Amino acid sequence: DAGVTQSPTHLIKTRGQQVTLRCSPKSGHDTVSWYQQALGQGPQFIFQYYEEEERQRGNFPDRFSGHQFPNYSSELNVNALLLGDSALYLCASSSDRGLTTEAFFGQGTRLTVV
Amino acid sequence: DAKTTQPPSMDCAEGRAANLPCNHSTISGNEYVYWYRQIHSQGPQYIIHGLKNNETNEMASLIITEDRKSSTLILPHATLRDTAVYYCIAVNFGNEKLTFGTGTRLTIIP
Secondary structure, three states: OOOOEEEOOEEEEOOOOOEEEEEEOOOOOOEEEEEEEOOOOOOEEEEEEEOOEEEEEOOOOOOEEEEEOOOOOEEEEEOOOOHHHOEEEEEEEEOOOOOOOOOEEOOOEEEEEO | OOOOEOOOEEEEEOOOOEEEEEEOOOOOOOEEEEEEEEOOOOOOEEEEEEOOOOEEOOOOEEEEOOOOOEEEEEEOOOOHHHOEEEEEEEEEOOOOOOOOOOOEEEEEEO
């Protein structure tokens, strides 16, 4: 089992550009969540996808959007990039079949906006 | 989700037990206490969770006070590989959103 995989691992973009990050969940997991982690801070919840729908959303602007595919993989899109969007973006997967469950995180995508 | 409070940093000698405290005085009855850790440059890793009973697994033990206002994560025999930031999180029943604070940076000293 490869666990949660994210691509790319590193990315450099220019202000104003758009970026797409990808995540494949752990085998058997159907729920994907995305987090943003700025340097020296804990991860901040962006949103969660389940059954191809956005189920929960954190305090992030509409520039942040996502998608979940029928195979449960997910994408995070960020439009009109700002310097402040530079961060580690983490994907976590879990199973909705339990009442409470642990989340498995990927290694993250390091996004640098210049 | 209830707010949690943790000391910003702690040191522990290798081979000794590391005891990491967490205060969650406003926790509600349907919130679980979860612990994750993040080793440098990696994604967070689940350690353990509990509701009101003490829990133990192969990684750690979780002691929750009877009033549920605080808890302690215990790593019984700390190794250098346990050096990481440890996060204590109160998670609402059925809600998988994790609200991370700044955690405790645990350094294991040889």
